[in-house]
Amino acid sequence: MHKTLFDKVWDAHVVETIPDGPQILYIDKHLIHEVTSPQAFAELEQRGIPLARPEKTVATADHNVPTIDQHLTIKDALSRKQVQMLTENCEKHGVTLYGLGHPYQGIVHVMAPELGITQPGMTMVCGDSHTSTHGAFGTIAFGIGTSQVAQVFASQCLLLNKPKKMRINVNGALRENVLPKDVILYIIAKLGTNSGTGHFVEYAGDVFENMSMEGRMTVCNMSIEMGARGGMIAPDETTFEYVKGKEFAPKGEEWERKLALWKTLKTDKNATFDVEYEFDAADISPMITYGTNPGMGIKIGERIPSLEDPSFEKSLKYMDLEKGQDLVGQVINYVFIGSCTNSRIEDFRIAASQIKGKQKAKNVTALIVPGSQQVAKQIKEEGLQDVFEAAGFEIRQSGCSACLGMNEDKIPAGEYCVSTSNRNFEGRQGPGARTFLASPLVAAVTAVEGRIVDVTQMELA
Numbered sequence: 001m002h003k004t005l006f007d008k009v010w011d012a013h014v015v016e017t018i019p020d021g022p023q024i025l026y027i028d029k030h031l032i033h034e035v036t037s038p039q040a041f042a043e044l045e046q047r048g049i050p051l052a053r054p055e056k057t058v059a060t061a062d063h064n065v066p067t068i069d070q071h072l073t074i075k076d077a078l079s080r081k082q083v084q085m086l087t088e089n090c091e092k093h094g095v096t097l098y099g100l101g102h103p104y105q106g107i108v109h110v111m112a113p114e115l116g117i118t119q120p121g122m123t124m125v126c127g128d129s130h131t132s133t134h135g136a137f138g139t140i141a142f143g144i145g146t147s148q149v150a151q152v153f154a155s156q157c158l159l160l161n162k163p164k165k166m167r168i169n170v171n172g173a174l175r176e177n178v179l180p181k182d183v184i185l186y187i188i189a190k191l192g193t194n195s196g197t198g199h200f201v202e203y204a205g206d207v208f209e210n211m212s213m214e215g216r217m218t219v220c221n222m223s224i225e226m227g228a229r230g231g232m233i234a235p236d237e238t239t240f241e242y243v244k245g246k247e248f249a250p251k252g253e254e255w256e257r258k259l260a261l262w263k264t265l266k267t268d269k270n271a272t273f274d275v276e277y278e279f280d281a282a283d284i285s286p287m288i289t290y291g292t293n294p295g296m297g298i299k300i301g302e303r304i305p306s307l308e309d310p311s312f313e314k315s316l317k318y319m320d321l322e323k324g325q326d327l328v329g330q331v332i333n334y335v336f337i338g339s340c341t342n343s344r345i346e347d348f349r350i351a352a353s354q355i356k357g358k359q360k361a362k363n364v365t366a367l368i369v370p371g372s373q374q375v376a377k378q379i380k381e382e383g384l385q386d387v388f389e390a391a392g393f394e395i396r397q398s399g400c401s402a403c404l405g406m407n408e409d410k411i412p413a414g415e416y417c418v419s420t421s422n423r424n425f426e427g428r429q430g431p432g433a434r435t436f437l438a439s440p441l442v443a444a445v446t447a448v449e450g451r452i453v454d455v456t457q458m459e460l461a
Contacts, residue, residue, distance in 0.1 A: 002268040006200050009140045013123045022161045028122040030057045030152045031108045034086040036127025040149035041089040052156045054094040062107045067396035070100050106372025106398045109133040109340040116246025120235035120262040132223040135232035136216035138265045142230040163229045164274040166199040170207040172281035180215035181439035184222045185287035189297035196228025207281050213242040214346035221341045225294040234266040289437040291315040301454045327452050334417035335366040335447040339403035342420035343371030345378045351444040352384045353461045360392040361450025369401040405430040418446045
């Protein structure tokens with residue numbers, strides 16, 4: 001039987017298939033953070049159940065943490081309590097924790113790959129929807145709810161129905177200044193936010209094969225934004241080179257043994273998918289969203305469509321925009337470069353290349369938030385911090401920051417923010433905040449110009 005990449009990884013982890021029912025799937029790695037783990041730990045306590053395999057669990061603090069003065073006591077009482085409970089629960093149950101102050105602390109979907117915790121062929125879960133990020137390594141990775149977090153704690157397994165399979169092929173050469181973020185925003189705009197419902201997506205074709213691992217993570221990260229359970233890309237030499245030598249990557253003979261297995265993780269030639277799409281790379285341009293879901297995106301320079309739909313009109317009303325409007329020239333007062341989508345060193349190198357020798361616009365507050373302590377260290381060592389600070393950008397400490405309104409880095413009500421994050425829902429960046437999703441390049445140029453500009457019409461670095 002010819003198998004897809006998804007089939008190969010899924011089938012290798014099936015513990016038992018219930019007749020005419022779901023399957024029991026073994027989980028290789030369980031990532032946890034301070035927001036969705038306390039209730040799950042409490043359930044174990046109430047039922048007197050120990051953690052089945054604490055060595056398979058890795059924890060960090062990211063969502064609620066401040067990005068200024070992380071060495072001080074967290075001001076917000078709820079955030080402080082959640083981080084404290086994570087620390088106490090990890091100590092009690094023998095779980096490895098990279099908390100505030102630890103050199104490995106960071107956004108869970110940034111620190112796990114950069115440490116070699118994420119490896120090809122794994123099954124990985126986390127109580128966080130953007131766990132799909134790790135699929136960039138040829139991994140089945142997806143977000144789970146709190147009750148499922150408890151289920152993995154107790155058994156290292158999950159009871160699941162196998163999703164359907166989708167393949168999205170993008171072939172050809174990308175235009176200049178088109179980044180991985182533009183590719184996934186383009187796909188979601190074309191297919192819609194519910195197009196992937198019930199499916200696991202495999203991204204295939206020249207465009208993904210030529211992407212860096214950082215770029216692949218950006219694409220897989222946003223698979224959830226089109227309703228998919230997750231997304232994955234077949235591991236190749238780019239993957240192996242990225243993983244090799246990482247802190248927790250296999251070494252010596254174990255590396256050779258696992259590498260031989262990883263090289264088999266690709267879709268068989270005659271394998272079939274439930275749904276398949278084809279896109280031409282030449283049709284993709286720098287993108288920007290205009291509404292309140294990631295599917296409401298257009299090429300920069302295009303006009304907002306004119307649709308007769310109550311939810312569409314409600315979205316434009318929230319954003320204070322009009323049908324047929326061109327976003328070029330729209331004044332922007334906030335720019336956020338960070339989140340689990342775009343806070344890796346590659347993202348900051350791109351942003352710095354557009355900022356070097358320039359100044360941010362006087363009307364703009366520009367935040368640079370590394371996804372981990374490791375990335376923060378790289379920013380400093382490579383001289384990027386000097387570039388950002390000279391241009392008037394604010395460098396923060398690692399965390400989810402202004403991606404979501406769960407910490408102090410909120411965008412004020414009514415203000416527009418060009419953000420490299422993954423969601424532009426109502427109130428996502430704070431009550432009343434209005435979000436335009438874009439690539440790090442577009443965000444950096446916006447910060448300098450103080451308004452949205454058509455980067456295809458500019459001479460960029």
